[in-house]
Amino acid sequence: MSYVWTIAEQSKGKLREVSFELLSRGRKLADKMDTKLCSVLLGSNVSDETLQELIYRGADEVYFIDDPQLENFIVETHSNVLSDLIKTYHPHSILAAATSSGRTLMPYVAIQVSTGLTADCTELDIEEGTNHLLQTRPAIGGNIMATIKTPSHNPQMATVRPKSSRPLPLDTSREGKIIRLVLKDELVDHRVKMVGFRKDVEEFVNIEEAEVVIAGGKGMKKQENFALLRDLAKHFDGVLGASRDAVDRGWLPYPHQIGLSGKTISPKLYICAGISGSIQHLAGIKTSEYIVAINQDQDANIFQLADFGIVGNLFEVIPKINARLEAYKKEAK
Amino acid sequence: MKLNIIIPIKQVPETSNVKMDKETGTMIRDGVVSVINPLDLYAIEAGIQLKEQFGGKVTVCTMGPQTATKALKEAIAMGCDEGILISDRKFAGADTWATSYTLSEAIKHIGDYDLVLAGERATDGDTGQVGPGIAAWLNIPLATYVSKIDEITTESITVERLVEDGYQVLQMPLPALLTVVKEISNPRLPTLRGKKKARVSEVPVMSAADLQLEESYIGLKGSPTKVVKIGYPKVTRGGQVVKAAGEEGVNEAVEELIRFLEAKELI
Ligand SMILES: Cc1cc2nc3c(=O)[nH]c(=O)nc-3n(C[C@H](O)[C@H](O)[C@H](O)COP(=O)(O)OP(=O)(O)OC[C@H]3O[C@@H](n4cnc5c(N)ncnc54)[C@H](O)[C@@H]3O)c2cc1C
Ligand SMILES: Nc1ncnc2c1ncn2[C@@H]1O[C@H](COP(=O)(O)O)[C@@H](O)[C@H]1O
Numbered sequence: 001m002s003y004v005w006t007i008a009e010q011s012k013g014k015l016r017e018v019s020f021e022l023l024s025r026g027r028k029l030a031d032k033m034d035t036k037l038c039s040v041l042l043g044s045n046v047s048d049e050t051l052q053e054l055i056y057r058g059a060d061e062v063y064f065i066d067d068p069q070l071e072n073f074i075v076e077t078h079s080n081v082l083s084d085l086i087k088t089y090h091p092h093s094i095l096a097a098a099t100s101s102g103r104t105l106m107p108y109v110a111i112q113v114s115t116g117l118t119a120d121c122t123e124l125d126i127e128e129g130t131n132h133l134l135q136t137r138p139a140i141g142g143n144i145m146a147t148i149k150t151p152s153h154n155p156q157m158a159t160v161r162p163k164s165s166r167p168l169p170l171d172t173s174r175e176g177k178i179i180r181l182v183l184k185d186e187l188v189d190h191r192v193k194m195v196g197f198r199k200d201v202e203e204f205v206n207i208e209e210a211e212v213v214i215a216g217g218k219g220m221k222k223q224e225n226f227a228l229l230r231d232l233a234k235h236f237d238g239v240l241g242a243s244r245d246a247v248d249r250g251w252l253p254y255p256h257q258i259g260l261s262g263k264t265i266s267p268k269l270y271i272c273a274g275i276s277g278s279i280q281h282l283a284g285i286k287t288s289e290y291i292v293a294i295n296q297d298q299d300a301n302i303f304q305l306a307d308f309g310i311v312g313n314l315f316e317v318i319p320k321i322n323a324r325l326e327a328y329k330k331e332a333k
Numbered sequence: 334m335k336l337n338i339i340i341p342i343k344q345v346p347e348t349s350n351v352k353m354d355k356e357t358g359t360m361i362r363d364g365v366v367s368v369i370n371p372l373d374l375y376a377i378e379a380g381i382q383l384k385e386q387f388g389g390k391v392t393v394c395t396m397g398p399q400t401a402t403k404a405l406k407e408a409i410a411m412g413c414d415e416g417i418l419i420s421d422r423k424f425a426g427a428d429t430w431a432t433s434y435t436l437s438e439a440i441k442h443i444g445d446y447d448l449v450l451a452g453e454r455a456t457d458g459d460t461g462q463v464g465p466g467i468a469a470w471l472n473i474p475l476a477t478y479v480s481k482i483d484e485i486t487t488e489s490i491t492v493e494r495l496v497e498d499g500y501q502v503l504q505m506p507l508p509a510l511l512t513v514v515k516e517i518s519n520p521r522l523p524t525l526r527g528k529k530k531a532r533v534s535e536v537p538v539m540s541a542a543d544l545q546l547e548e549s550y551i552g553l554k555g556s557p558t559k560v561v562k563i564g565y566p567k568v569t570r571g572g573q574v575v576k577a578a579g580e581e582g583v584n585e586a587v588e589e590l591i592r593f594l595e596a597k598e599l600i
Contacts, residue, residue: 086369103465261515313577
């Protein structure tokens with residue numbers, strides 16, 4: 001029986017959280033088929049202790065290809081390497097994260113090894129009898145859920161969104177194998193070079209991987225008022241998001257935009273104020289675990305999707321919430 | 334230096350006027366018209382601007398039914414030079430693998446290109462897989478999520494791509510394929526002159542036979558993935574809604590919220 005693989009991600013020698021989330025999904029699939037779960041990491045300068053955590057979080061084996069040329073994500077090289085591994089080891093299925101690199105790498109590899117790929121799966125299962133991977137994903141802005149399978153090609157491949165599953169608890173009694181492999185020279189593609197990295201946005205935040213996102217829309221009225229949301233975000237260690245109207249007005253830069261032409265997020269908690277809840281905005285927040293909305297219009301679309309809604313003036317409500325959470329923290333101490 | 338640019342665009346159902354059915358919680362799709370995938374407009378605009386700067390030409394192509402000619406004409410009305418429809422009954426049911434194969438062959442057939450610009454993703458299929466797939470088939474350098482083109486010389490193109498923690502600056506030789514995000518441009522509206530031009534322009538059609546495609550690679554038959562089930566989830570969550578009117582009302586609503594957050598272990 002061939003194995004289930006997950007693609008781990010690293011940045012500057014550290015594993016990204018999503019690597020563990022993928023393992024918790026992969027573990028279920030591997031157990032169901034009674035096979036092994038392997039985590040594949042392409043990167044540079046990752047210590048054995050760091051790799052060991054992949055085992056503590058569910059992997060039976062870790063394949064690590066350690067080379068400075070893999071430090072930065074360059075799709076051509078990374079996919080040559082992954083395709084080569086696939087042709088050597090013939091995994092049953094591969095799960096990767098729907099991140100900027102995963103979403104680039106996997107479709108490239110799908111062509112190189114001639115197999116199917118399903119994007120942004122929310123549910124993964126194994127079909128009894130056939131061992132086909134059943135991949136369920138939202139389509140058309142989340143208005144349809146399609147279940148897809150790849151019946152006659154291998155490996156069966158899927159991407160899943162960050163934060164859409166929780167890592168397994170750290171189990172230091174788990175044992176597994178770490179296999180270090182050497183990068184083959186001929187797999188390095190020299191055409192594309194990374195010549196710089198720009199991080200000049202003051203509050204560059206990764207809203208797709210945040211546990212808590214606090215967003216504002218046109219109802220915030222002006223940029224300065226986002227200070228209210230910033231205060232609210234502090235109570236949750238959350239990050240700021242915005243509707244397209246707020247971004248178009250320049251209140252927050254584009255990487256904060258949530259929705260059809262921005263990011264799709266799946267945080268544990270999404271709080272929004274002064275956002276009406278257009279179809280395009282909702283498309284980006286449907287997979288949030290809990291949604292809290294503050295809007296003065298009781299008919300606003302956003303309330304259809306909210307788990308908790310407050311009909312009221314955000315300029316009265318949010319300062320009160322902030323004060324109350326401040327007091328709450330003190331009580332707790 | 335001249336730049337020949339090919340832009341694959343997709344026709345999708347327009348969603349901006351779509352309302353939700355409050356009873357069933359599903360989308361009301363009656364009378365929905367088709368438009369150019371809104372995210373492809375950024376690619377079209379970026380392409381037209383490059384042509385204005387460097388000269389050359391912009392060709393848009395789409396794989397779709399006859400009616401997709403409308404999308405190509407709209408792109409011509411914005412300022413693209415030519416449209417090509419890739420259409421054949423045999424293409425029906427193509428997944429991203431088969432679609433990117435078909436489009437890559439069409440691009441080879443059009444030929445003589447320096448740059449391929451695709452949208453980040455289509456708003457209906459919503460995968461973002463076709464752009465990278467085409468690059469893999471063509472074996473040309475790829476940059477996804479491009480937010481800015483810094484420089485183009487005869488040897489190379491330098492672009493910025495939006496990633497989780499900033500912007501990666503990549504340099505690569507031409508021809509290359511970029512998928513672009515909203516930040517790259519601000520799409521213009523069609524002009525009257527453009528509309529006139531679109532009306533009279535011929536849109537050639539390419540079939541599977543014209544492109545000499547491998548039959549086992551196209552349409553439903555050539556698609557590794559198969560849809561086995563479709564479900565219509567309720568969009569509504571039926572959560573609790575409280576009114577916060579007057580100072581008392583606000584205080585009470587905030588207390589309710591705190592209880593909610595506590596119950597869900599969010600604080
Ligand atoms: C192709 C396409 C793609 C799009 N992509 C996106 C996308 O990615 N993301 C996105 O967000 N939008 C997107 N849109 C735009 C979308 O259709 C809406 O225009 C947009 O989401 C509205 O933003 P908003 O909710 O901030 O503003 P509005 O719809 O104007 O809503 C403002 C809300 O604030 C409330 N409000 C005002 N004052 C107060 C107050 N004092 N207290 C409490 N509430 C108050 C009002 O009741 C209102 O409901 C897209 C549109 C198209 C056509
Ligand atoms: N049928 C098609 N014809 C032409 N271009 C397409 C087609 N499908 C997808 N594309 C291009 O690929 C991009 C990504 O689409 P998708 O992978 O379907 O989300 C789109 O923005 C288009 O640029």
